[in-house]
Amino acid sequence: MGVFTCRGARTRGSRGWITPLLTACLVTLTAVTSHALAQDPTRLTIMVSGTAKMIYLPATLAQRLGYFRDEGLEVELLSQPAGVDAESELLTGFAQGVVGFYDHTIDLQAKGKEVRAIVVFSQVPGEAEVVSTRLPTTVESMRELRGRTLGVTGLGASTSFLTRHLMAQQGLPAGDYTMLPVGAEHSFVKALRSGRIDAGMTTDPTVSRLVRNGEARVLLDLRTLEGTRAALGGPYPAACLYLQTEWLEAHPELATKLARAFVRTLRYMHAHNAEDIAARMPAEFRHEHPELYVKSLAAALPTFSTDGRMPDDGPPTVLRVLATSNANARDKHIDLSRTYTNKFVDQVRER
Structure with a gap:
């Protein structure tokens, strides 16, 4: 049972190569996990769509500050580079929650x-479309990426939703470019350096490192509210904690504890400077360029929520973007009121 009790963040491997035997093992492990939770429901697993990504910093920070423990919870954070993989772990029952993009x-x-x-971390995607400096300087907009290979974390990931929408805005259908799933962080950098991709969408600290090293330049910036409104037509609630509705309704007291820990973390972030927060994070997150990590964090801090609430005009913007590349979201009736709730963060505020 030790595999389920590690308090630090770990990485789940790719699901693409799973053999029948391994599939059986995963089913068994999921059953064991469910049994363990039935015995001790305060032991929770949360999938994070990349623990080192700046946009998901509140997850690791809450754990490092001991806020989960203060709520009587033993939370394990597991890292997946793409949100589409993290949501799969949620649906199988392996995890009780996901820290990922709201659009899922x-x-x-x-x-x-x-x-x-149940808790929204930010009103912006925190992403940027970067283009390799190998490309001519005449590439100044998404339209000039026609015929190019564009990197995304995964097909069906939030970066692919945003890329489809931004290219469609320029009148470019999916056949006018190639999307290549390359993951995030080091795998994204490697793909750009090797020329497998010409451009791509990724987050800080990767964006800042590529720009600093002269390997890429920012083509379109969704790391600020102004840039997000200009590109997407409104705020775009992205990083958040989401749970299966069935689990949420069965465990409202646990959801309240999680919400309280995360709202407390968001308040901590607005009460401390980037240097203080960076010092709390794992050394491997900032060891390559610590000063650049702090600078990127300082720029990102104003975009984080102070209360974890979903903005009223956020969900319609996300639905509009998603409908560009998702026929189901476009053709079926989507009840946005069933995709989020402010109930738990409002309870925290009232208390």
């Missing part, structure tokens, strides 16, 4: 699955 709650409802965001 809409995408899953279109597929007949019910999940709900």
Whole structure:
């Protein structure tokens, strides 16, 4: 049972190569996990769509500050580079929650699955489209990426949703470019350096490192509210904690504890400077360029929420973006009220 009790973040391997024997093992492990939770429901597993990504910093910070422990919870954070893989772990029952993009709650409802965001970390994607400096300087907009290979974390990931929408805005259908799933962080950098991709969408600290090293330049910036409104037409609630609705309704007291830990973390972030917060994070997150990590964090801090609430005008923006590349989201009736709730963060505020 020790594999389920590690308090630090770990990485789940790719699911693409799973053999029948390994599949059987995973089913068994999921059953064991479910049994363990039935015995001790305060032991929770949360999938994070990349623990080192700046946009998901509140997950690791909450753990490092001991806020889960203060709520009587033993939380294990597991890292997946793409949100589409993290949501799969949630649906199998391996994990009780996901720290990922809100747009997956809409995408899953279109597929007949019910999940709900209960804490929203930010109103911006925190992503940027970067282009290799090998490309000519005449490439100044997404339109000039026609015929190019564009990197995304995964097909069906939030970066692919955003890329489809941004290219469609320029009148470019999917056949006018190639999307290549390359993961995030080191695998993204390697793909750009090797020339496998010409451009791609990724987050900080990867964006800042590529720009600093002269390997890429920012083509379109979704790391600020101004840039996000200009490109997407409104705020775009992205990083959040979402849970299966069925689990949420069965365990409201645990959801309240999680919400309280995360809201407390968001408040901590707005009460401390980037240097203080960076010092709390794992050394491997910042060891390559610690000063660059702090600079990137300082720029990102104003975009994080202070209370974890979903903005009223956020979900419609996300649905509009998602409908560009998702026929189900476009053609089926989506009830946005079933994709999130402010109930739990409002309880925290009231207390």
